[in-house]
Amino acid sequence: MTPVQPLLEVRGLTKRYLGLTAVDDLSYALETGSVVGLIGPNGSGKSTSIDCMSGFQAADRGQWFLDGRELTGLAPHRIARAGLTRTFQTVRAYDELTLLENLCVAAQENDGVSWMQALLRGKTLRGADAAARARGLELLATVGLANYADAPAAILSYGQRKLLAIAASMMPKPRLVVLDEPVAGVNQTMVRHIEEVIRKLNAEGVTLLIVEHNVDFIMSLCSRVIVLESGSKIADGPPGLIRSDPRVLAAYLGNKRAAELDAGNG
Ligand SMILES: Nc1ncnc2c1ncn2[C@@H]1O[C@H](COP(=O)(O)OP(=O)(O)O)[C@@H](O)[C@H]1O
Ligand SMILES: [Mg+2]
DSSP states (O other): OOOOOSSSEEEEEEEEEETTTEEEEEEEEEOTTTTEEEEEESSSSSSHHHHHTTTSSSSEEEEEEEETEEOTOOOOOHHHTEEEEEEOOOOOTTTBBBBBHHHHHHHHHHHTOOOOHHHHHHHHGGGGOOHHHHHHHHHHEEEEGGTTTBGGGOOOOOHHHHHHHHHHHOOOOOOOSEEESSSTTTOHHHHHHHHHHHHHHHHTEEEEEEEEEEHHHHHOOSSSEEEEEEEEEEEEEEEEHHHHHHHHHHHHHHHHHHHHHHHHHH
């Protein structure tokens, strides 16, 4: 049997901030078509690891590959064009622009053109190319925001902003999308809706890596869960095994105790 090439392969990713090793020799691979969760206590290096992979932070060491193509050290827009996109923990949207315009800007950013550069070139968003508009409309329908295509992003709720960010990450037709805390701070109804959107995207062939604090959400959605603690991978397996893994329990329990102690002192 020939081994199947993973969609993503991360080898020895390391990121230091002064004296602190935020991500420590992290290696893992993702199978094409999978939905994988990345969890870990606060400060365990989840965001930093994906910031490095998506080109938003420079790694100190390590290599990563998408479908065998090395992405190490590339700029975010090049990584996006190669097929790996992401959302951010803090949602970003241009409030004055319509939802559709927001998606067209996202598409231009993925082409390495900043919004300012696009303006200077005299390329207005109204003239954004028909393909980007069509793609944008299709994605707004996918995430359930089609009715607001021409409304300014300012009217969106926090949860709807998370949906817009997911749509934006899909603009360049990525193979792998990394979602950083897609349901943090949103209500239960919206959590379920976002879960459905993620399932829909996966059914369309997108591979997803989901960073979340909400462990129940990850356990119900993902076939595999990777757990970080202090920048290192401490567990990697199906949700059933992760739930009962002594190292994982200790990492979470330790953290909870620390929080309780903090509260007691405060
Ligand atoms: N820009 C930064 N400068 C210095 N330290 C940082 C920076 N970003 C993150 N860290 C530190 O790196 C560690 C990992 O942070 P982060 O990746 O945000 O964790 P998580 O997303 O798992 O909560 C934490 O100790 C955090 O304080
Ligand atoms: Mg984070």
